[in-house]
Amino acid sequence: MESSEVGAYWEGNASAWIELSRAGYDIYRDALNTPAFLAMLPDVDGLSGLDLGCGEGTNTRQLAQRGARMIGVDIAPTFISAARASETADPLGIAFQIEDATDLSFPNDRFDFVTAFMSLMDMPDQSKALVEAHRVLTPEGFLQFSILHPCFIPPTRKTLRNADGMAYAVELSDYFRRTEGEVETWHFSTASGRKLDAHPPFKVPRFHRTLADWIAMIGAAGFFLEALEEPMADDETVRKYPKLSTTRVTPIFLHFRLRKRGTAPLHPR
Numbered sequence: 001m002e003s004s005e006v007g008a009y010w011e012g013n014a015s016a017w018i019e020l021s022r023a024g025y026d027i028y029r030d031a032l033n034t035p036a037f038l039a040m041l042p043d044v045d046g047l048s049g050l051d052l053g054c055g056e057g058t059n060t061r062q063l064a065q066r067g068a069r070m071i072g073v074d075i076a077p078t079f080i081s082a083a084r085a086s087e088t089a090d091p092l093g094i095a096f097q098i099e100d101a102t103d104l105s106f107p108n109d110r111f112d113f114v115t116a117f118m119s120l121m122d123m124p125d126q127s128k129a130l131v132e133a134h135r136v137l138t139p140e141g142f143l144q145f146s147i148l149h150p151c152f153i154p155p156t157r158k159t160l161r162n163a164d165g166m167a168y169a170v171e172l173s174d175y176f177r178r179t180e181g182e183v184e185t186w187h188f189s190t191a192s193g194r195k196l197d198a199h200p201p202f203k204v205p206r207f208h209r210t211l212a213d214w215i216a217m218i219g220a221a222g223f224f225l226e227a228l229e230e231p232m233a234d235d236e237t238v239r240k241y242p243k244l245s246t247t248r249v250t251p252i253f254l255h256f257r258l259r260k261r262g263t264a265p266l267h268p269r
């Protein structure tokens with residue numbers, strides 16, 4: 001599957017995604033994944049950053065609020081329009097533009113850091129996206145990105161929950177079956193009733209790779225691994241959002257921070 005075809009699926013998802021995520025239905029992102037990503041992020045105040053697959057721009061805005069000079073790019077025009085509308089309403093100095101992250105228009109060494117929140121795994125040619133991120137980074141620059149955890153969200157997974165909705169186990173299979181755009185159909189799990197009726201489910205092409213594939217692609221692009229995190233919801237978050245109990249059975253997200261130059265050791269926990 002080509003990037004353009006993937007982009008067409010995301011364009012089809014965009015209006016529902018924008019409405020539901022901005023209404024707070026993406027609890028995995030808002031209550032766990034983005035806070036964990038930002039906790040892991042080095043100080044970006046005064047740095048120039050690029051956010052790949054920025055969607056409607058909520059996460060890009062959080063980077064700008066930390067003092068970074070941001071450009072957000074996405075392949076789906078409706079996401080970029082929504083991100084620009086937020087920027088117009090409440091300016092943070094962010095430029096949003098339509099770009100394919102596997103074929104960027106920016107010159108070499110343009111950015112101090114690059115981020116990708118849950119977008120690289122949605123690209124058919126993840127190697128190329130990593131090579132492009134490496135190319136546009138300054139020599140001391142870093143790439144931080146989050147993906148679905150390749151070990152625990154393989155193509156087939158079933159979460160087992162008790163009567164209170166608490167997850168206690170998962171069934172996994174097909175870990176070694178790389179997928180090339182198999183379309184998964186789903187909703188934000190907290191959307192229900194009228195919200196679900198108002199929107200068709202999302203259709204997301206998947207490009208599953210194993211953990212070893214990711215490590216190989218990272219090395220081949222020229223990066224060194226600087227930090228790795230597997231976010232888990234704390235007690236309070238699980239009390240508030242029982243769905244997130246699944247992240248205490250196994251991690252479902254994996255966060256990487258990579259450097260062009262391997263000067264720093266893996267950070268201590």
Ligand SMILES: C[S@@+](CC[C@H](N)C(=O)[O-])C[C@H]1O[C@@H](n2cnc3c(N)ncnc32)[C@H](O)[C@@H]1O
Nearest residue numbers: 003010053054055074075076100101117118119
């Ligand atoms: C799961 S959404 C994440 C959006 C946003 N980063 C967030 O965390 O809310 C994945 C995003 O990646 C974008 N995307 C997929 N392939 C892309 C590509 N080749 N170049 C740029 N963006 C892409 C999609 O349009 C979508 O907005």
